Each structure stands twice: as C-alpha cells, then as structure tokens.
Amino acid sequence: AQKVTQAQTEISVVEKEDVTLDCVYETRDTTYYLFWYKQPPSGELVFLIRRNSFDEQNEISGRYSWNFQKSTSSFNFTITASQVVDSAVYFCALSDNNAGNMLTFGGGTRLMVKP
C-alpha cells in the first residue's frame, strides 16, 4: 500500500536560514506522481509542485527547490533564505495507480520562520 512519511512534525528557523523539509514515500507502482502543497495559517491548500516518477531532475523555482531521489524514495523540499511568509504547514503527497486518483498525504511539517 502507498504511504508518505514526513518525519519532521515541526521546524523552527530564523529568517534567512535555509531549511529542508523531508518526504519519504512508499509505493509498488513504477508510475507515480509526487506533490507538495502549502497550507498557510489562513487554512487553504496551495499547490506548489508535481513531479512524475520518470523525471529525477531537480527543480528550482525562485527560493524553492526540490530534490527527487528514487534510490532513497525521497522527495525533499528546500527553501533558501527563508522568510516569515514561508511559515505554514507543508504537505507531501503521492498519487499512484489507485482507484479514484486518490492523493495519499503525509502528516505535514509545520514550518515556523521567526524574524
């Protein structure tokens, strides 16, 4: 069965520090997708990135970067030069070949960026 583990429940950093959020997944499928969503204090879920299992290239978007490593079943998310506005709960999720296109979510990592 599919599973997503975010071992870090809470991380606290000072503004301008770099921070990496870990995500480890389990699936038996060879075709799957990984996602990151951000949930700011206002509560909505904001889509950040989608990555398929055949594309292991790292991705960078501004201060955000993602490192996908199939060998360790990990899809880690790094924020460079963190800002207070980055404070949120971040969820990693997996979509594999299951009925309903269900997303399997990790438990989330709460990131607090202090000024």
Added chain:
Amino acid sequence: NAGVTQTPKFRVLKTGQSMTLLCAQDMNHEYMYWYRQDPGMGLRLIHYSVGEGTTAKGEVPDGYNVSRLKKQNFLLGLESAAPSQTSVYFCASSWLAGVGETQYFGPGTRLLVL
C-alpha cells in the same frame, strides 16, 4: 474564476444532527473529491466522483454520503453527526482522471460536533 468554493466555512453541530457541505467548482473539472484533515494525519479521502451522477468510496467513507447531481457541485452529507467527525473538510477537483492529475483544493470547512 473562483476555482473551488466551499459552503459553509464553519459550522457547529450537536451529536445526531445532520448537515450538508456544498462544494462548487467553475473549472469544468470532471473529478471531484472530499477529504478530511485531522491533526498529524494529513488529508484522507472520504468519497470521490468521476463525473456527474457517479460517486465512489474513498479511504474513510463511513458516516458520510455524497451526491453529484450537477458537474460543478459535489455535496457531502452527514446524516447523524458524531464527535469523531469533528474535522476540517476539504473539497478538491481535477481536470482528468489519470494518475498524477493535479488536484485543486477549496478553502476548507471547519466542523465541530459537540
């Protein structure tokens, strides 16, 4: 273009009461989903719909019913609310049914069952 909207934003129920949560999307998406979010557990799928008039069970369907009479709307019903159903409920939609289709979420409904 409002995306995915949910009504109401917050509700308090007494045990045994019933209510319906409404989800609406204006993106012409085929797939719609209802998830619940509980502390430390991420989101779990309750029910989903692959199109107008069709629904199916997700991971945690007990105690809930759904209906999709119109393509743009997906209703989640609680016939007899229980304290265990205190949660934040999220609706989502996606364009296609394939693996990895991005799901877009509504703002959530916070439900408290006393």
